[in-house]
Amino acid sequence: MNSFARLLESLIFSPRRSVKQAHLVDWIAQTEFPDRGWGLAALIGELDFPAVKAGIIRELAADTTDKYLFELSYDFVGDLAETVALLWPKGKAADRQEHSKDEDVADIASLTEIVDSLSSVSRAEAKPVLASYLDQMNLSQRWTLLKLATGGMRVGLSARMARLAIAEYYRRDIAEIEEIWPLLSPPYAELFDWLEGRTDRPSARGRAVFRPMMLAHPVDDASLDALSCDDWQIEWKWDGARIQLVSAEDGVRLFSRSGDDMSASFPELVAPMSWKGVLDGEILAGRPDEIDSFNALQKRLNRKTASVKMQQANPVFLRFYDIMFVGETDLRALPLSERRERLEVQTEHIDHPHFDISPILQADDVAHLARLRDECRQSRLIEGLMLKAKDSTYQAGRIKGAWYKWKRDPLLADLVMMYAQRGHGKRSSFYSDYSFGAWKDTEDGQELVPVAKAYSGFTDAELKKLDKFVKDHTTNRFGPVREVEHRLVVEIAFDSIHLSPRHKSGVAMRFPRVNLIRWDKPVEEADQLSDIKNLI
DSSP states (O other): OHHHHHHHHHHHTOOSHHHHHHHHHHHHHHOOTTHHHHHHHHHTTOOOOTTOOHHHHHHHHHHHSOHHHHHHHHHHHOOHHHHHHHHSOOOHHHHHHHTSOGGGOOOSSOHHHHHHHHHHOOHHHHHHHHHHHHHHOOHHHHHHHHHHHHOOOOSSOOHHHHHHHHHHHHTOOHHHHHHHGGGOOTTOHHHHHHHTTSSOOOOOTTSOOOOOOEEOEEOOHHHHHTOOGGGEEEEEEESSEEEEEEEETTEEEEEETTSOBOGGGOGGGSOOOSOOEEEEEEEEEEETTEEOOHHHHTTTTTOSOOOHHHHHHSOEEEEEEEEEEETTEEOTTSOHHHHHHHHHHHTTTOOOSSEEEOOOBOOSSHHHHHHHHHHGGGOTTEEEEEEEETTOOOOSEEOTTTEEEEEOOOEEEEEEEEEEEEOSGGGTTSEEEEEEEEEEEETTEEEEEEEEEEOOSOOHHHHHHHHHHHHHSEEEEETTEEEEOSOOEEEEEESEEEEOTTSTTSEEEESOEEEEEETTSOGGGSOBHHHHHTTO
16 A cells, blocks of 8 residues: 555656656555555546445544534545645554655555455445545555545546556556456456466457557648648548547447446447447537537546436537548558558448448648638638548557647637636646636626636646735635635636537637746737627
8 A cells, every 4th residue: 555655645746658657657566456456446537336435434524523624625625635634633552653764655555455445335334434534644655545545646647647657567568468458457466477477468349349449640841841731631630529439249339538438328329239349539519410529528438327218408520531441451551541441331231220431532742731720710620631541551649640630729718717626636726617707788787707718728837926916815715715806817718619508608718728827918909709709
């Protein structure tokens, strides 16, 4: 447990992906199975304790801490597990732990013992079991235990990064690991038995498993200057979610670009098929003849289940643009031009109820391409252009010079900061999550209406200035939220904007982020809501 606690701290305080991965590789090297498997499962969200939820942690806090003190502390810290870990009353055992050197701290229990304990408890038993552990642990151990229990690690580590660390340590191709990952379950005994030479690699034959996907680089001026349109397949970049559909003998599955199984969220898209193979494409809201916005698609994304009513109210479909397998025949070594021909032929045999294929565009030269890109702004459904070399084979990752994405320029709006809230993890001490408003005409004059939330796009130095501004200009408090004096204008960049009855303003922005802090601009000159709606 101690080594896992140290790993979490290292991950939180390491901003760079490469450093996080290095810490994880070191931990894998030093950790025995099954602790290694359970830790990986916890990091990527594949570990769940049905009887231990955040509500239990809150009840523990209520039993041991003054309510007002807890609320003030939680508001400042911004993280439930960290707040309870800090406030937990220390017994003699924990007190000795707190004052021991790091290398002398006792391991109260192994990670496996804790997982076994939390997996087997009932809801009634959960509180005393957690309390017993907490009484014996130091701060770092308490925090790790509570993070493990609630499942919200928030250490900036994706499932793919974890698989990359495994591949690096065992010197294996990441594609070999990603392909069989859907066949595995924590603590991944079959995986480590294969990696350590005790058994053969689990077979993916006849199984609906994920294959690593090919990604695109942002286009640059040098690439455009050297581009001959005759050598490139040109498509729209659709405003949906990248997916991979796999149909095999054991069923049909839908995967995200990082290999997460999305099947439960879209049951109508994984209906049984007689056709077998692997297709690459996009999930879009609406129907092929009436596509809806990404805002509509968000209602379906990240849901554990989707009722029939939800499916009917928010239909979705698949738009394919590449084919990787037909049956067990691997087509990835073929050039894109041949794969596209195979895809068009196979559409007559693919018995999927909700799909079409992405059309190919024609362009004479780069100037023509630029005009097509400019047309994207006329549609809320298209993000830009995809440029794919016709001779490119299908390879995992971003292959230099093979595929490019040429996104439309972002939209910009000058908005007024209205509210702020503390962030999570390493940002838990800063007000880093902001709400911004635009001016709206009312009978009583102009008022600000919230139109966007943003928590990215600024540097660490800018974050400190924004945090100070919030603290110096707070006018009201609503739990963890601070209302601030309306005196700071921020230029917000966003990819698109849509009508949304769920929001007071009537609009929702796609991927808003801070583009420029306008310390110099008077708030009266911020944008009007009517002007922003005109961008739809």
